[in-house]
Amino acid sequence: MAVDMNGSGAYAPDEPATIMYIGQHETQRKDSVTGELLSRAQSVGYDMLTAPITTSHFQSRVLATLQEHVNALGDSSRPESVPLPLISPLLPVDTDLTPEPSNSSLIAITSPWIDLASPDPLIAHISRQVFNLEVAYAAFCGINNVMVHGPVSADGTTQYARTVLEALGLGPYLQLHVLLPMSGELEQDVSADGTHLAELARERYTAPVDEDEEESEPELYGSWEAWNAIRTMCNYSSRLTIALEIPRQLPPLNLQSRWHSEPVRLLVLPRTSFLRNAKGYPVLAKMHQQYLTRFLRLRFPPWVILSDVGPIPPNDQDVVNGHLPEPTPAEAATTANDKPKDPVPHLRYLRHQQQTQPSRPPIERFGQGYQDYLQSPLQPLTDNLESITYEVFEKDPVKYEWYERAVALALKDLRETLGEGVPIVIAVVGAGRGPLVTRVLQASSKTGITVKCYAVEKNPNAHVLLQRRNATDALWNGKVTVVKSDMRSWPGHITSTGEAGKVDILVSELLGSFADNELSPECLDGVQHVLHLEHGINIPQSYTTHFTPIATSKLYSDLLSRASTDLNMTIGDKWELPYVVMLHQFDFLSVQPTTEEDPRTPDVKEAWSFSHPISPAILEQASKRAGGTTDAGGWVGGDGSNEHNARSCKFTFACQDRGICHGLGGYFETVLYASSSGQKVELSTNPVTMEEKSKDMISWFPIFFPLKTPLYLPDNAEMEVSMWRQTDDRKVWYEWVIEVYERVGGKRKKLGMSELHTSRKNGCLM
Amino acid sequence: MAVDMNGSGAYAPDEPATIMYIGQHETQRKDSVTGELLSRAQSVGYDMLTAPITTSHFQSRVLATLQEHVNALGDSSRPESVPLPLISPLLPVDTDLTPEPSNSSLIAITSPWIDLASPDPLIAHISRQVFNLEVAYAAFCGINNVMVHGPVSADGTTQYARTVLEALGLGPYLQLHVLLPMSGELEQDVSADGTHLAELARERYTAPVDEDEEESEPELYGSWEAWNAIRTMCNYSSRLTIALEIPRQLPPLNLQSRWHSEPVRLLVLPRTSFLRNAKGYPVLAKMHQQYLTRFLRLRFPPWVILSDVGPIPPNDQDVVNGHLPEPTPAEAATTANDKPKDPVPHLRYLRHQQQTQPSRPPIERFGQGYQDYLQSPLQPLTDNLESITYEVFEKDPVKYEWYERAVALALKDLRETLGEGVPIVIAVVGAGRGPLVTRVLQASSKTGITVKCYAVEKNPNAHVLLQRRNATDALWNGKVTVVKSDMRSWPGHITSTGEAGKVDILVSELLGSFADNELSPECLDGVQHVLHLEHGINIPQSYTTHFTPIATSKLYSDLLSRASTDLNMTIGDKWELPYVVMLHQFDFLSVQPTTEEDPRTPDVKEAWSFSHPISPAILEQASKRAGGTTDAGGWVGGDGSNEHNARSCKFTFACQDRGICHGLGGYFETVLYASSSGQKVELSTNPVTMEEKSKDMISWFPIFFPLKTPLYLPDNAEMEVSMWRQTDDRKVWYEWVIEVYERVGGKRKKLGMSELHTSRKNGCLM
Structure with missing residues (x-):
């Protein structure tokens, strides 16, 4: 059991409509962005417009101020005594913007000709003033979405980031979107008029030469690395996001996934990212369409910004009046027939895409609204679940069907062993509202094998429903023995002659998102005394936990900003607790090398396993230790009665591409039953095997x-993850620590390690 | 001003006695450690003894239990069903220890034949039980110092560390000392009897082969790296320290310094670390003596453990009775004469060393008790200092002498400029109790140049003393004009005819440990209006800040364990504030490559500089901005009137050896006065230049x-440090961020970065 839907009607298996907000951007916008232009844009179907904050007049004024200062420096005998130039406040002629209610549909653009990362202190000083004036004015006008070009040079990234951090303080609702290419350089030319301050700096300033420095070609992950440095410096602020420019050629899948895992708020599609189809209409390549779809499935999909795809067309009336702009040759080709051609074909294409998005897999429909939403794991041993929680779990289209198959197989095998005529005793322990009881009865009815069925449940509220169901359900028909008991203290089967007997099959659904994290091993140990010693069967028979390192800036940022109390924690550390979460906006760090055709396969390791029933000798030792007969060697000085359920593991993960590890994604697999004939019924949430073993199962999030x-991981790093399942006499908890290495010349070189994380204070109570 | 002695009589310039506690250890102790043995040891001059916790009987019992289990596994058809063996509780015959008051003089030793880091789960399980039983029993007996052998293999270090962490929970006062070699292997053979569990594991267990793994020779820093992993996993617990074994050949200076910076609690000197002198007596080599001296100067020097240097001799009476053990050949040589030979020559030698330690440099005598003690920087602009604080500063043997020289040089230069007969106006601003006034009057008297002297002080309490001194001090003799004023609002010199005049020399002592961190630039800007525009001189004329990355696990551990309130912080983060501290147990991470002969020279970079007076144009611009006439471009949207005092820098430090960076050590240099004749009077706390510029100055800690x-830094890393001096209209603060790179094939590869640290919330108020 793993998904807490908070008891509301959030379960929404229907396909939600695809939301796509689309804006229009021009790198060299000619028209001033007025309410009139905006309403024209909206009338053709755009949701928003970008707007430069300042005019070319302002740029000229700044350049003049700069020139004056340079002249003064030249004339001065003591250049250091000349104060740095100040840019005086904006004049009406410096900006077209004004506070208006419609401004909420605008994205302000800071001047692309400044260089906040400049090594020239003068240029950096001027750029910072321009930037601060512009951002502050945009915020004043009520435009809270501001796009800013990324750093011009990698070398100045910390300086750039420091300025961005400061700007975030200029308005409480301000959102800064850093415009970045996926890799290499932006497709959009930002300094077309030749007056970019970076150019001016190059003319007047020679940076001190780092003797080891060399001009290197841009690295594939260079843009991502700059972003990572910026957001790290800005402490993962939720108000700092990415405006990601999509290039004509998408980079390799690994890098696509990386960007998909980052907080992309604006997806900038320049004209060059479109192809022309046979009819001359702009379309996106298949790969581009798929990448767009991935983004649109996020809980908060980015807004799409069409860049330089043509101006906002005049009013319909104007079209009638023939004031359409000159068609391009390709567009002209489509106007051969008589009907007026489409003035916004890119927009029309995207709207079409929006209408025709492929449907989502069941778990995404089921989990709609729960993507990347952190939940504390359930404590079903100490808390009683509410009916709605059970109801949600019972809707799984796969899980209960698979249980029924497993029970049927087990019944057939036992019939072989025990012979005809002996009724087989099945107990569903932790029966909840009874879905497994129904499946047991169906398996019995379909196989024709008679069963004596128990339903054991500790929750007094669910117990009421079980009794009612037994009385009213046609299949149950009063044949089920409903027992109100913690399974660990249930004395077990009583034969028809009133003697103590044994159960043949114990069916339970106690697994959590990490298999053993809701104490299935401890519960099944506790009920094993009712099971037949020789032929008793547990369903599930065994289960394994799995994990892999992931990058998830979203969850990291979320945890960073939340108070412990907000996460229902009274003790312990919010970082030292596993969370159940529908991982969505994240990236696998260790993947099998892929080609463009293959999907990426993450390297998910099996941490440890449990199988049931366990050796009676082990249970006997445990019980002696609990009784104090043997008090030696308890792991934490306790009696050690649960030490046989402690586990540990250590694995090395190869990570090809540089990245940031924010934690581990955990999964499980379970063999419900493996029959003597070799048939295996399995469930899996492991992304590598779930398709094959239990496709479309929705009951567990990772x-x-x-x-x-x-x-931080450089390219070709190795991560060594040590993990423990720890236990004392009262609870079970996990511990994890990660070390980073790289291999140089056959030798391993340590690069870093995390602290030891432990959920001891928030362990699961036995 | 930088040292806050908390107003007590802590100023202690006398040489403190050297403290050396010495214990005796035997790797194969034959005698059981009784109160009688201990008192014999103490009667010959030892302070403590080590004691094995368990006996060879216990070891035999454990080995028998292990063998039984291995036999059972062999006999069983399902080995996984055989429970792991348990070691039953200690029997009286298993241990010689018993709770006794004298136990506080014992260091318990856990069994050296266990392997907590074993890859064999069975051996690790047995070892953990032995270890836990032993540590718990030692703690029960009141022995809180427990020595444990370091991990047998590097591969099992995390598992080892996890066990050690657990053991720290076995007693609230327990101190675990991990026995480690400085490099490579221990000199002491711990498995002489051939029954080390690691050997048994090798016989029965083949570890899963890591396909890329290869047997590599031990690395120079391997032992340190293991320690670093262990203490990181144990979250820098103050109860986890090192028992460092000193080898016969000391490793390179860099590694010596590294260990010196770590929490070494026991310094283990095995017999092999001693040489024999010409007379056959054991002595330490020069290098070993120097290394010992470094440790003895720590605030809490480690205890010295003599290992295998011979047994505790019998009582004096026994010596008389001729029961001395057989002398070794070397010892026999020294018994040629008739007087009874020394049965504990190693101990005697160390006691002699203790008596003859070289005297400490003045700053260490001065700062005795303040090594590695964290203090918040003073806020002299907002707080008024107490008299004792002034008194402490006034005892500096160098600083005021240098000020007097600087004033004398300036007087001579000005006499040249102004000609004879014109009295030179000197103002001491921030005069405190007047030490600089006295120096000014002495310089005047020695040079024969008449001065008109002002003493300006804002502290009303110090002002009382200044007036009294003017009335009673023979040198002052009522000639000093004492002004009660914040220097920034002092109108300045009034000529004898009652007109407004200008000051010729402004003398101040406003520098903090990081030069500008107590707002000297802002104060001197504020008083510059009284200074003569053409020939006015500031003493100091200029100052620079300096820093270098350091490893200081002591300060990190200290900060980690302290509550913010404990550090007098009401807001902000204890990690985001610079501390004044007498750095002692620390290591420079970036040093010039050294030979054995050279002392290590750290790479200390100059961050930025200030010089006075500044250009009037800059002051004028600042004042306009403060007045709101020009409101553009303030860094944080303020008026920007102090922006000319903002600074930033970015430097790369090459770090040869792997290590951990815990922060930056900061220093300053100042030119008090550079005369026209080329003489320069300077002060420096920069470790590279302080000897040359102002040896024995004690006023500032780093x-x-x-x-x-x-x-974490691997070998040959590069650290890139960005630092800012930020300012708004109300305060000044620092920001710092560090990135780690390595250079592979000419390209820089990023390995990690810190977050941006800012002391904004605890900035220095203007």
């Missing part, structure tokens, strides 16, 4: 083990 | 900028 401090 | 999360 689990997330966070890192307090993200770990 | 400053420490901490990192919230320590940064």
Whole structure:
């Protein structure tokens, strides 16, 4: 059991409508952005417009101020005594913007000709003033979405980031979107008029030469690395996001996934990212369409910004009046027939895409609204679940069907072993509202094998429903023995002659997102005394936990900003607790090398396993230790009665591409039953095997083990993850620690390590 | 001003006695450690003894239990069903220890034949039980110092560390000392009897082969790296320290310094670390003596443990009775004469060393008790200092002498400029109790140049003393004009005819440990209006800030364990504030490559500089901005009137050896006066230049900028440090961020970065 829907009617299996907000951007906008232009844009179907904050007049004024200063420096005998130039406040002629209610549909653009990362202190000083004036004015006008070009040079990234951090303080609702290419350079030319301050700096300033420095070609992950440095400096602020420019050629899948895992707020599609179809209409390539779809499935999909795809057309009336702009040759080709051609074909294409998005897989429909939403794991041993929680779990289209198959197989095998005529005793322990009881009865009815069925449940509220169902349900028909008991203290089967007997099949659904995290091993140990010693069968028979390192800036940022109390924690550390979460906006860090054709396969390791029933000798030792007969060697000085359920593991993950590790994604697999004939019924949430083993199962989200401090990985790093399932006499908890290495010349070189994280204070109570 | 002695009589310039506690250890102790043995040891001059916790009987019992289990596994058809073996509780015959008051003089030793880091789960399980039983029993007996051998293999270090962490929970006063070699292997053979569990594991267990793994020779820093992993996993617990074994050949200076910076609690000197002198007596080599001296100067020097240097001799009576053990050949040589030979020559030698330690440099005598003690920087602009604080500063043997020289030089230069007969106006601003006034009057008297002297002080309490001194001090003799005023609002010199005049020399002592951190630039800007525009001189004329990355696990651990309130912080983060601290147990991370002969020279970079007076044009611009006439471009949207005092820098530090960066050590240099004749009077706390510029100056301790999360550096790393002096209209603060790179094939590869640290919330108020 893993998904807490908070008891509301959030379960929404229907396909939600695809939301796509589309804006229009021009790198060299000629028209001033007025309410009139905006309403024309909206009338053709755009949702928003970008707007430069300042005019070319302002740029000229800044350049003149700069020139004056340079002249003064030249004339001065003591250049250091000349004060740095100040840009005086904006004049009406410096900006077309004014506070208006419609401004909420605008995205302000800071001047692209400044260089906040300049090594020239003068240029950096001027750029910072321009930037601060512009951002402050946009915020004053009520435009809270501001796009700013990324750093001009990698070398000045910290300086750039420091300025951006400061600007975030200029308005409480301000959102800064950093315009970045996926890799290499932007497709959009930002300094077309030749007056970019970076150019001026190059003319007047020679940076001190780092003796080891060399001009290197842009690296594939260079743009991502700059982003990572900026947001790290800005402490993962939720008000700092990315305006990602989509290039004509998408980079490799790994890098696509990386960007998909980052907070992309604006997806900038320049004209060059479109192809022309046979009819001359702009379309996106298949790969581009798929990448767009991935983004549109996010809980908060980015807004799409069409850049330089043509101006906002005049009013319909104007069209009638023939004031359309000159068609391009390709567009002209489509106007051969008589009907007026489409003035916004890119927009029309995207709207079409919006209407025709492929449907989502069941777990995404089911989990709609729960993507990347952190939940504390359930404590079903100490808390009683509410009916709605059960109801949600019971809607799984796969899980109960698979249980029925497993029970049927087990019944057939036991019939072989025990012979005809002996009724087989099945107990569903932790029966809840009874879905597994129904499946047991169906398996019995379909196989024709008679069963004596128990339903054991500790929750007194669910117990009421079980009794009612037994009385009213046609299939149950009063044949089920409903027992109100914690399974661990249930004395077990009583034969028809009133003697103590044994159960043949114990069916339970106690697994959590990380298999054993809701104490299935401890519960099944506790009920094993009712099971037949020789032929008793547990369904599930065994289960394994799995994990892999992931990057998830979204969850890290979320945890960073939340108070512990907000997460229902009274003790312990919010970083030292696994969370159940529908991982969505994240990236696998360790993947099998892929080609463009293959999907990426993450390297998910099996941490440890449990199988049931366990050896009676082990249970006997445990019980002696609990009784104090043997008090030696308890792990934490306790009696050690649960030490046989402790586990540990250590694995190395190869990580090809540089990245940041924010924690571990955890999954499970379970063998419900493997029959003597070789048939295996399995469930899996492991992304590598779930398709094959239990496609479309929705009952479990993954689990997330966070890192307090993200770990940086260079290219070709190795991560060594140590993990423990720890236990004392009262509870079970997990511990995890990660080390980073790289291999140089056959030798491993340590690069870093996390602290040891432990959920001891928030362990699961036995 | 930088040292806050908390107003007590802590100023202690006398040489403190050297403290050396010495214990005796035997790797294969034959005698059981009784009160009688201990008192014999103490009667010959030892302070303590080590004691094995368990006996060889216990070891035999454990080995028998292990063998039984291995036999059972062999006999069983399902080995996984055989429970893991349990070691039953200690029997009286298993241990010689018993609770006794004298136990506080014992250091318990856990069994050296266990392997907590074993890859064999069975051996690790057995070892953990032995270890836990032993540590718990030692703690029960009141022995809180427990020595444990370091991990057998590097591969099992995390598992080892996890066990050690657990053991720290076995007693609230327990101190665990991990026995480690400085490099490579221990000199002491711990498995002489051939029954080390690691050997048994090798026989029965083949570890899963990591396909890329290869047997590599031990690395120079391997032992340190293991320690670093262990203490990181144990979250820098103050109860986890090192028992460092000193080898016969000391490793390179860099590694010596590294260990010196770590929490070494026991310094283990095995017999092999001693040489024999010409007379056959054991002595330490020069290098070993120097290394010992470094440790003995720590605030809490480690205890010295003599290992295998011979047994505790019998009582004096026994010596008389001739029961001395057989002398070794070397010892026999020294018994040629008739007087009874020394049965504990190693101990005697160390006691002699203790008596003859070289005297400490003045700053260490002065700062005795303040090593590595974190203090918040003073806020002299907003707080008034107490008299004792002034008194402490006034005892500096160098600083005021240098001020007097600087004033004399300036007087001579001005006499040249102004000609004879014109009295030179000198103002001491921030005069405190008047030490600089006295120096000014002495310089005047020695040079024979008449001065008109002002003493300006804002502290009303110090003002009382200044007036009294003017009335009673023979040198002052009523000639000093004492002004009660904040220097920034002092109108300035009034000529004898009652007209407004200008000051010729402004003398101040406003520098903090990081030069500008107590707002000297802002204060001197504020008083510059009284200074003569053409020939006015500031003493100091200029100052620079300096810093270098350091490893200081002591300060990191200290900060980690302290509550913010404990550090007098009401807002902000304890990690985001520089601390004044006498750095002592620390290591420079970036040093010039050294040979054995050279002392290590740290790479200390100059961050930025200030010089006075500044250009009037800059002051004028600042005043316009403060007045709101020009409101553009303030860094944080303020008026920007102090923006000319903002600074920033970015430097790359090459770090040869792997290590952990815990922060930056900060220093300053100042030119008090550079005369026209080329003489320069300078002060420096920069470790590279302080000897040359102002040896034995005691007024300033360094400053420490901490990192919230320590940064790991591999060998040959580069650290890139960005630092800012930020300012708004009300305060000044610092920001710092560190990135780690390595250079692979000419390209820089990023390995990690810190967050941006800012002391904004605890900035220095203007």
